[in-house]
Amino acid sequence: MRITDIRIKNYRAFYGEHHISLDKDGKNLMLYGENGSGKSSLFTALKDFFLSSTQKLNIVEENIFIPDSQKGTASIKLTLRESAESSSSTDFELTAANKEIISTDKSLIINANKVKGFFDYRSLLETHLNHTDSVNIFKILNENILPHAINRFNNNEIGNDWRAVNHFLRLRKGWRVVENLHNSTDTFSKGFKLLIQDIESNTNNYLQYFDKGIEVKIEYDACYYEATDGRVYGDEAILKIKYRGKPINKHQLFLNEARLSALAISLYLASIKVNPLSGTLKVLVLDDLLIGLDMSNRLSLLDILKNHFVDTSVNDRFQIIMTTYDKVWYELVRSYFGTEQWKFVEVYSKKLHGTDFEIPVIQQNLGYIDIAKRYLKDKDFKASAVYIRTEFERLVKIICDKQRIAVPYKKSQKDVTSEDFWGAIESQTNLDPTIIKEITIHRGVVMNPFSHYDLEKPEFEKELEQTIASIEKLQSQVNSIKKIKTLANLNDKIAKLESDLVEKQKVIDTLNAQLKVRS
Secondary structure (H helix, E strand, O other), X not given: XXXXXXXXXXXXXXXXXXXXXXXXXXXXXXXXXXXXXXXXXXXXXXXXXXXXXXXXXXXXXXXOOOOHHHOOOOEEEEEEEOOOOOXXXXXXXXXXXXXXXXXXXXXXHHHHHOOOOEEEHHHHHOOOOOOOOOOEOHHHHHHHHOOOOEOOOOOOEHHHHHHHHHHHHHOOOOHHHHHHHHHHHHHHHHHHHHHHHXXXXXXXXXXXXXXXXXXXXXXXXXXXXXXXOOEEEOOOOEEEEEEOOEEEOOHHHHOOHHHHHHHHHHHHHHHHHOOOOOOOOOEEEEEOOOOOOOHHHHHHHHHHHHHHHHOOOHHHOOEEEEEEOOHHHHHHHHHHHOOOOEEEEEEEEEEOOOOOOEEEEEEEOOOHHHHHHHHHHOOOHHHHHHHHHHHHHHXXXXXXXXXXXXXXXXXXHHHOOHHHHHHHHHHHOOOOHHHHHHHHHHHHHOOOHHHHHHOOOOOHHHHHHHHHHHHHHHHHHHHHOOOOOOHHHHHHHHHHHHHHHHHHHHHHHHHHHHHHHHO
8 A cells, every 4th residue: 555645735834735646656755845845844744644543633733824714724635545556546634624534444544653654853863962871762762663563472552551551650559559560560571672672683784784883782671660669660771882892981972973863763763663564554754864964874774765665575665755955865866766666856935926925836856758748749859859868878777787787898987878788788688679679760860869950850750759659668668677686685685584583583582481481
């Protein structure tokens, strides 16, 4: 299940009606916008939307400039579809009037909300800012990220177990209440400890992408009730850091901002992974997350998202929504992921005619083929041909990469032309011969820049149309090509599976030891 459409009306910065299409297959979204253009309003809108599936919001923030006649009309609507091939879709809407999602069955949204996949730069700061001596993340985990994680000792949500502890604390302390306090803190502690172990393991795994020198240990013993003073102790999960094998005292003061951000990102992503992932909709929304990261660490984040959240099994796959104010980063993400599974959208602020306030203007970032069609429609044949050639050059490089096709070596990479890539493809692939023939013909006529002097001849428009149709066929072929796995890929996969088995065996051994103690 994927989000295919986001519609926002009169909410926060979004004056009027705004629509972001993620296509029928529910693509991931990368959104660029300058400061004040509405990026954070999108983040908050989505967060409020999912939260409203479990509780009635005190307020749905309307745009302050809407006229009185439109008061109470703010809304956030998501359209969900099982797959691109599905014939039906489902709409869910949060309105200012209702302050909660009204639906006959909102369990899909309720389960998606349990993942808690929303965080921004302020979330990262919580893991190191204003911690004086030690960094205690117990509250961050227990209240913000893990309330819906499952306690494997009783199959309850860990948040409910903690609420039970606090419920008994408020009661008059008879012997039965004291017994319940001992039991509830014990059950909570055992389940929380197993979750901590999983988070620690995944955090260290993700940190390897950023800096192999950082190692994390989360120290958590147990929560327990002390009858002498009627208090619960042990609510501490202390981050301990080793750097290059050496323990770091007060790491929040020692590590630089890039490493602290990498640590926080790894910790949050690891924590999200231990939440219930059995639901069919899993959304990860990252709002301006990269302020503290340099470019090399940003690329590491993309590797983590790709390997652990995007290119994974269906049960572990997330739909990613990212926002940024950094245009270079936006273009880098576009280059890294491509447009097959991602939608790239830009939002700008514009003054409404006759007013002093600004509204967001959403601009869908078209692919090269769509731009070529638009120029063709406007009779700008030269521009259309340029974009057709650009898409062809992009596709041949993808084919060679996916199929590990040998391309003639040249001392300078810039000297390797589309002719080199295409020649290698013609001789080394089993692409549809009809498409190969069509592309070869059109390359000589339309995609040859030296042929553009004769754009006014009557048949050139028809040739452009035929070339676009052929490139679309090639695009379809590229989308169906599976990337060839190299020996290194397979070795990495084997190492990961072996690591996962070791971690699972540790959990089994821990459970068996605890069962022996009980018996």
